[in-house]
Amino acid sequence: MMKANVTFQGGYLFKRLRIDLSTRQVRVEEIDPAEYYQFLGGRGMGALWYWREIAPDVRPLGAENKIGFFAGPMTGAPLISTTKFQCATKSPETGRYLCANSSGYFGPYLREAGFDALILEGVSPSWTAVVIENGAVRFVDDENWKGLKTVDARRRLLDGLPQGRRWATMVVGPAAENEVAFSSIMVDDGRAFGRGGAGAVLASKRVKALAVRGDHKFPVYDIEKCRALTKNAIEFLKTSRAKHRMLGTAQFIEPVNALGAMPTRNFQTTWEDPETASGVIAQTMREKYFVRNYACYRCSIACGQMTEVKEGEFAGAAARPEYESIGILGPSCGVYDMAAVIAANQACDELGMDTITAGNMLGLVMELFQRGLVSAADNDGLEVHFGDGKALVQMLHFFAERRGLGKIIGKGALGIIAERPEWEPYIMHSRGLTFAAYDPRGFHGMGLSYATSSRGACHNVGGYTVYEELLSGKVDRFSPQGKGAMVKSLQDVRAYIDSTGLCTVARGGFQLTNQPNTEVLLAITGYDFAPRLVEIGERIINLERMILKREGVDRRLDTLPPRMREPVPNGPAAGHAVTQEILDAMLDEYYQLRGWDANGLPTAETLKKFDLEFTLV
Numbered sequence: 001m002m003k004a005n006v007t008f009q010g011g012y013l014f015k016r017l018r019i020d021l022s023t024r025q026v027r028v029e030e031i032d033p034a035e036y037y038q039f040l041g042g043r044g045m046g047a048l049w050y051w052r053e054i055a056p057d058v059r060p061l062g063a064e065n066k067i068g069f070f071a072g073p074m075t076g077a078p079l080i081s082t083t084k085f086q087c088a089t090k091s092p093e094t095g096r097y098l099c100a101n102s103s104g105y106f107g108p109y110l111r112e113a114g115f116d117a118l119i120l121e122g123v124s125p126s127w128t129a130v131v132i133e134n135g136a137v138r139f140v141d142d143e144n145w146k147g148l149k150t151v152d153a154r155r156r157l158l159d160g161l162p163q164g165r166r167w168a169t170m171v172v173g174p175a176a177e178n179e180v181a182f183s184s185i186m187v188d189d190g191r192a193f194g195r196g197g198a199g200a201v202l203a204s205k206r207v208k209a210l211a212v213r214g215d216h217k218f219p220v221y222d223i224e225k226c227r228a229l230t231k232n233a234i235e236f237l238k239t240s241r242a243k244h245r246m247l248g249t250a251q252f253i254e255p256v257n258a259l260g261a262m263p264t265r266n267f268q269t270t271w272e273d274p275e276t277a278s279g280v281i282a283q284t285m286r287e288k289y290f291v292r293n294y295a296c297y298r299c300s301i302a303c304g305q306m307t308e309v310k311e312g313e314f315a316g317a318a319a320r321p322e323y324e325s326i327g328i329l330g331p332s333c334g335v336y337d338m339a340a341v342i343a344a345n346q347a348c349d350e351l352g353m354d355t356i357t358a359g360n361m362l363g364l365v366m367e368l369f370q371r372g373l374v375s376a377a378d379n380d381g382l383e384v385h386f387g388d389g390k391a392l393v394q395m396l397h398f399f400a401e402r403r404g405l406g407k408i409i410g411k412g413a414l415g416i417i418a419e420r421p422e423w424e425p426y427i428m429h430s431r432g433l434t435f436a437a438y439d440p441r442g443f444h445g446m447g448l449s450y451a452t453s454s455r456g457a458c459h460n461v462g463g464y465t466v467y468e469e470l471l472s473g474k475v476d477r478f479s480p481q482g483k484g485a486m487v488k489s490l491q492d493v494r495a496y497i498d499s500t501g502l503c504t505v506a507r508g509g510f511q512l513t514n515q516p517n518t519e520v521l522l523a524i525t526g527y528d529f530a531p532r533l534v535e536i537g538e539r540i541i542n543l544e545r546m547i548l549k550r551e552g553v554d555r556r557l558d559t560l561p562p563r564m565r566e567p568v569p570n571g572p573a574a575g576h577a578v579t580q581e582i583l584d585a586m587l588d589e590y591y592q593l594r595g596w597d598a599n600g601l602p603t604a605e606t607l608k609k610f611d612l613e614f615t616l617v
């Protein structure tokens with residue numbers, strides 16, 4: 001790896017904590033500054049670690065898999081929204097590389113405990129909770145951890161720890177213990193590593209929970225500059241993100257449906273009439289269920305919308321529904337009762353499951369019932385039909401407990417297809433990860449995002465084209481033209497943002513764009529990363545692609561499911577489809593701009609350009 005002629009004067013601790021759960025051995029390792037120069041932190045460092053330590057034949061739930069957590073130079077920094085940290089592991093859902101990010105306090109507090117990264121390997125001899133305080137690690141072994149819902153495990157963990165300064169936590173739920181391929185890790189009281197099944201990896205190591213705190217203050221190069229930048233960012237975000245504070249990401253339900261891009265009844269169509277859809281739009285959530293805003297670590301935006309159901313059959317349910325959870329647990333399941341969506345969101349959080357894949361799997365089960373391909377006899381007596389909010393919530397428990405159809409559904413898309421290939425037409429996924437709550441037939445660039453994302457169909461890692469392509473009205477959303485450039489740019493920016501430790505919602509406050517003109521990383525680290533940030537994003541994407549190449553991915557797997565080639569039957573996107581011709585046109589442009597060959601693999605020249613020749617071994 002190219003050596004940096006750079007000395008960082010803040011932002012990094014250069015320490016990685018490695019815990020071997022089998023032997024209980026704890027090691028503190030030094031991190032080479034040259035790695036930060038090339039990969040910045042967070043997602044970039046996670047990808048580099050994965051390349052070195054997770055071989056292609058590692059089984060996701062085998063003892064040889066490892067799981068790592070990585071902070072960026074801004075994680076925990078004295079700015080705002082510096083909450084993000086990354087997870088890398090082999091995914092039980094896709095069988096390949098997984099990168100995931102979460103907000104919450106755990107990343108910042110890991111840094112306060114003295115570390116930029118945490119690696120867990122091996123398998124604990126008994127169910128345990130790992131407690132990290134200022135570099136001291138201890139284990140709380142107890143077989144009674146098993147079976148606890150995430151909220152109960154967290155409460156029990158915190159009750160057993162010394163009081164005083166706050167702890168940050170990560171916990172898994174019963175779904176993870178039961179090897180549900182889409183189980184999550186819940187972070188603190190409601191944030192999560194949702195996608196890809198990292199929860200099942202943690203549970204396979206018999207780790208139910210982690211807690212961390214410390215009192216290290218990592219060095220910052222120019223604290224006065226940080227204060228000035230923070231003041232400006234708060235002012236800027238007060239206006240630009242006012243709607244996020246007022247309505248959260250749920251604000252997008254109404255426009256996405258109105259434009260015909262909302263998955264409806266398991267993507268059988270993309271639109272519902274506005275009156276029906278109004279049951280799950282942000283204004284309804286605000287008027288009938290809103291309790292208060294929720295903010296992550298140091299966040300002035302507080303986009304989280306804490307909601308509670310006060311009456312009716314879901315009375316007592318409480319959750320913080322985001323756009324994705326509402327879209328996929330609501331319209332995609334034919335459910336337009338926000339109370340049912342809140343209850344389903346809460347069930348996912350407490351049982352420890354990714355709301356997005358859980359919603360897709362509910363849509364699958366409902367469509368199987370609709371088509372008469374399964375019956376109550378296959379599902380422990382429970383019928384699950386589109387629009388049935390009560391069955392929606394019940395079925396989530398079946399998934400987590402592996403009851404009825406939950407036995408097979410818990411295997412995730414690829415596991416289901418291996419066992420029941422005739423169900424494949426009803427599963428919307430790319431490389432095993434199911435779709436977010438956007439139907440690419442309503443804006444085709446999102447199809448390219450899903451097909452090329454480093455972790456399977458993902459609207460974030462793959463490139464969030466929603467503003468630029470769907471909502472701006474400035475581009476032809478049904479054309480393949482220019483989508484390669486759009487998606488590449490969005491992916492590159494997202495890759496570097498995921499490596500900083502800053503929440504993407506707040507990035508505008510620090511001018512972290514596709515043309516970053518910002519002093520913020522200079523103020524933190526003493527080194528001006530700004531001119532190189534997009535290049536670092538590209539380097540990360542290329543490294544991830546080489547990881548995927550090693551795991552058998554090339555153009556043949558940059559695909560969309562067959563339903564995307566069927567025209568939308570009604571609504572504003574009626575008649576549109578992402579045909580193979582359209583997808584190929586987008587892929588050709590995208591590969592060419594990336595410096596990849598026609599098979600979707602980085603050329604030797606591209607690898608040289610990004611100092612990634614070491615991946616050619």
Ligand code: SF4
Nearest residue numbers: 296299302303503505
């Ligand atoms: S903007 Fe929202 S997701 Fe981002 S840090 Fe703030 S509360 Fe968390």
